[in-house]
Amino acid sequence: MLKLTFLGTSASVPSVERSMPSIAVRGKELYLWDCGEGAQRQMMKYKVGFGSVRGIFITHMHLDHFLGIYGLIETLRLSNTFSQKLAVFAPRKFGDLLISRWDFLEINEIRQGLLLKDSEAAISAFKVRHSGESFGFVYKEHDKLKFYEEKAHRLGLAGPMFREIQENGFVKIGRKRVELEDVTWTKTGRKIVYTGDCLPSRSTVEAAKGADLLIHDATFANEFQKEAEERNHSTAEQAAEVAKEAGVKQLALTHISGRYRDAAELLKEARAVFPNTIVAEDGLGLEITRKEDE
Amino acid sequence: MLKLTFLGTSASVPSVERSMPSIAVRGKELYLWDCGEGAQRQMMKYKVGFGSVRGIFITHMHLDHFLGIYGLIETLRLSNTFSQKLAVFAPRKFGDLLISRWDFLEINEIRQGLLLKDSEAAISAFKVRHSGESFGFVYKEHDKLKFYEEKAHRLGLAGPMFREIQENGFVKIGRKRVELEDVTWTKTGRKIVYTGDCLPSRSTVEAAKGADLLIHDATFANEFQKEAEERNHSTAEQAAEVAKEAGVKQLALTHISGRYRDAAELLKEARAVFPNTIVAEDGLGLEITRKEDE
Numbered sequence: 001m002l003k004l005t006f007l008g009t010s011a012s013v014p015s016v017e018r019s020m021p022s023i024a025v026r027g028k029e030l031y032l033w034d035c036g037e038g039a040q041r042q043m044m045k046y047k048v049g050f051g052s053v054r055g056i057f058i059t060h061m062h063l064d065h066f067l068g069i070y071g072l073i074e075t076l077r078l079s080n081t082f083s084q085k086l087a088v089f090a091p092r093k094f095g096d097l098l099i100s101r102w103d104f105l106e107i108n109e110i111r112q113g114l115l116l117k118d119s120e121a122a123i124s125a126f127k128v129r130h131s132g133e134s135f136g137f138v139y140k141e142h143d144k145l146k147f148y149e150e151k152a153h154r155l156g157l158a159g160p161m162f163r164e165i166q167e168n169g170f171v172k173i174g175r176k177r178v179e180l181e182d183v184t185w186t187k188t189g190r191k192i193v194y195t196g197d198c199l200p201s202r203s204t205v206e207a208a209k210g211a212d213l214l215i216h217d218a219t220f221a222n223e224f225q226k227e228a229e230e231r232n233h234s235t236a237e238q239a240a241e242v243a244k245e246a247g248v249k250q251l252a253l254t255h256i257s258g259r260y261r262d263a264a265e266l267l268k269e270a271r272a273v274f275p276n277t278i279v280a281e282d283g284l285g286l287e288i289t290r291k292e293d294e
Numbered sequence: 295m296l297k298l299t300f301l302g303t304s305a306s307v308p309s310v311e312r313s314m315p316s317i318a319v320r321g322k323e324l325y326l327w328d329c330g331e332g333a334q335r336q337m338m339k340y341k342v343g344f345g346s347v348r349g350i351f352i353t354h355m356h357l358d359h360f361l362g363i364y365g366l367i368e369t370l371r372l373s374n375t376f377s378q379k380l381a382v383f384a385p386r387k388f389g390d391l392l393i394s395r396w397d398f399l400e401i402n403e404i405r406q407g408l409l410l411k412d413s414e415a416a417i418s419a420f421k422v423r424h425s426g427e428s429f430g431f432v433y434k435e436h437d438k439l440k441f442y443e444e445k446a447h448r449l450g451l452a453g454p455m456f457r458e459i460q461e462n463g464f465v466k467i468g469r470k471r472v473e474l475e476d477v478t479w480t481k482t483g484r485k486i487v488y489t490g491d492c493l494p495s496r497s498t499v500e501a502a503k504g505a506d507l508l509i510h511d512a513t514f515a516n517e518f519q520k521e522a523e524e525r526n527h528s529t530a531e532q533a534a535e536v537a538k539e540a541g542v543k544q545l546a547l548t549h550i551s552g553r554y555r556d557a558a559e560l561l562k563e564a565r566a567v568f569p570n571t572i573v574a575e576d577g578l579g580l581e582i583t584r585k586e587d588e
Contacts, residue, residue: 013369014335020365037365038332041308063368063394067361071314071331074357075307099391100357 002027002141002190002288004213006280007042011219011233011255012064014038019282020064021255023194023215025139028120029054032072033137033194039068040075046283051079055116057123058090059196060134061097066090073102089115089125091133110135121189126207128198130232136196138207141189152183190288193248197255199229200238208246212288215280216242218253221265236266240273254280296321296435296484296582298507300574301336305513305527305549306358308332313576314358315549317488317509319433322414323348327431327488333362334369340577345373349410351417352384353490354428355391360384367396383409383419385427404429415483420501422492424526430490432501435483446477484582487542491549493523494532502540506582509574510536512547515559530560534567548574 003026008019020036024043030053032039043050053076058066069088076086085106088094092109108115110133114124121142125135145166147157156173157165165171169180193208194215208214216239220228228235234242236253243251251274256263263279270277278284297320302313314330318337324347326333337344347370352360363382370380379400382388386403402409404427408418415436419429439460441451450467451459459465463474487502488509502508510533514522522529528536530547537545545568550557557573564571572578 012372014338014365016335016339019335037362038335041310041313041332044308045310063364067365067368068331070357071308071361074361078306097393099393 002192004192004215004286004288005046005048006252006254006282006284006286007032007039007046007048008034008036009254009256009280009282009284010036010064011257012062013258015258017261017282018256018258020068021196022068023254024048024053025192027118027139027141029118031055031057031123031139033057034059034065034196035068035072036064037067037071040072042282043072046285051076053086054084054118055087055089055123057110057115057125057137058088058094059128059136059194060130060132061091061093062131062197065196066094066097070099073105074100077102077104087116089123091135093132126203128195128204129201130197130199134196134198136198136204136207137194138211139192141191143189144187145184146187147184152178155183157183190290192288195234197233199232200234200242204242205246208242208248211246211248212290213250213252213286214239214243214246214248215252215254217255218266218270218279219255219257221260222269224257236270236277237273240270240277243274243277249276251277252280252286253277256280296486298486298509298580298582299340299342300546300548300576300578300580301326301333301340301342302328302330303548303550303574303576303578304330304358305551306356307552309552311555311576312550312552314362315490316362317548318342318347319486321412321433321435323412325349325351325417325433327351328353328359328490329362329366330358331361331365334366336576337366340579345370347380348378348412349381349383349417351404351409351419351431352382352388353422353430353488354424354426355385355387356425356491359490360388364393367399368394371396371398381410383417385429387427420497422489422498423495424491424493428490428492430492430498430501431488432505433486435485437483438481439478440481441478446472449477451477484584486582489528491527493526494528494536498536499540502536502542505540505542506584507544507546507580508533508537508540508542509546509548511549512560512564512573513549513551515554516563518551530564530571531567534564534571537568537571543570545571546574546580547571550574 005024007022010018021034022039023033025031191211193211217234218236218239219233299318301316304312315328316333317327319325485505511528512530512533513527
C-alpha cells in the first residue's frame, strides 16, 4: 500500500475547515511531510496510525509548517512506547528551536539529495524557491526486478536458477545460455513529490518528472498572481504548468489561502492547464495505485 | 457580559473530542487562560473574537498548556493588526522558550497576587500544588457602589449631589446630613477561579471563596486516586470537596483524562459531594449571571 492523508491544507493561518500544513505518507513506514500546529490531533481524527511515525520532514522553517512537531513529540514521549529513534529532517535552524529535551529524536539537517531509505522506498530532498532554505520532498519506491514467469519457465528456469540468474546476470541450462534481461522487466516504484511552499521552478519540474502524484503549493488564484510572487507562493495555474511540464499523472493543490472558502476557482484554473488535478482537503486520503497493480 | 468558552478540556494528550487546555474569558476584554496546541483554531471554531485577545495567562510550563501560544501569536503578527502590546503572563521559564521574535509581546513573570487590571476586573494568581511553579487564576470584577435610587431621591438627592456624596462620604440637604452608606450598597463583582493542573489544596479553597464559578482539575475518577496523587492531579471528587469548602456557586470539571470517553463517572462522583457541578466540553460557553442581574 502507498497512501497519503492530508492532515492540514491551509496557508499560513488555519481556518475552521483547514488545519496547518501536514501530510502523512504511509508506505512500509509512516512519515510526515511538514507538521503544522494540530497535526497530532488530525492524525487521531483521520485515523493515521498515531504513534507509529518513523520520520518527520520539515520543508522550511516557517512556523505554520513545524509547530505541530512539539506536541506530537511530547505525546510520543508521554506514551513511552518509543523503542527506536525518531528521525527528524529539517533545515539547519530547527536544532536551535527545540524547547525541551527529547532524547529519542535524531535530528538531521536537510541537504539536497537522499535523506532516508527503508526497505520499500527512499525519501530525498530538492531545493525550491521560497524563502531561506526551503525544500521539496520525493518519495520513491525502489524499482523491482520482475520475471516474465511464463517465458522463464518455458526456457527451463526452475528453483535455484532464479537466484543464480539474478546474481550472475545469466544462467546455463544445458547448452543454452539465458540472459537476465531476456526473462525480466523492471517495475519502477511509485513516486510522490511534495513541494512545500514555493514559487514555480525548474527544480520542481525536474524532481517531479514522471511522478504518480505531485502535491504543489497553490495558495492563490490567477487574480492574485502578483501577490503570489511577492510572497514566494504559486498560483493554481502555475502549479498546473509545472505538473504538465513534469508529465506527472496527477496533481493535488494544497496550501490554500484562507480567502478561498470554496476552492472551485483554483481547481478550474488549474484544470484548464492540467486536467487531472484535485484540491486537497483536510482528511483526504489518496491511495496511489497503477493499472498494472490491479 | 462575562462569558467563558472552553477551547480545550483534555489532559496532557488531546483526543478527537477534546483539544489541549485553554479557556477564553470574555469580560470587558478577552483573555486566555492556558493556550494549549490548537487554541487559535478552536477560537475560530467557537467564534471567540479571534484577534482581540489582550492577555494570555499560562498556569505552568507543561507543554500541553502553552504550545498553542506560538501559532496564535504568529497569526496575530501576520494579521498585522496589533496596535498595542499583548501581555503574556507565564512562569519564569517561558521567556527562554520563545522561538521567534515577536516585538508586540510584553512578557511578565507570574508571581502570586495581582497580575493585571482593566476597567472592569482584575486578574490575580495563586499558587497551586502541581509541579514546579504552577498557578491558578482569579478573575474578579471590581465591586461597584450602587444607589438605592428611590430612597436617595426621597431623601432629596439630585444632580451633582450624587457625585458629591461619593467624594465626601456625605452630603448636606438643607439641615439634613445624608450619609453615603445610608443610600448605597456594594454590588460585589463576579468571580471566576481556574486552578490549572493541581492536587487539591488549601490555597485553592482560599482563592475560590465565594466564587461564582470554580474550574478545577478533575483528571481522574476515584478509582485512580493514587495515580492522580502520583501525577499531581485531582480526582473529580476532590475537586468537588474543594468547591464545597470554598462555598462556590458552580463547579466545572476540566482536564479530563483521555481514558474517559464519557465523563459521566466523573460527574456522578463530583455531584455526590457538590451537586452544582458540570463537566466542561470543548466549545462549552458559560455566561456568568446572577439573579440580581436579571
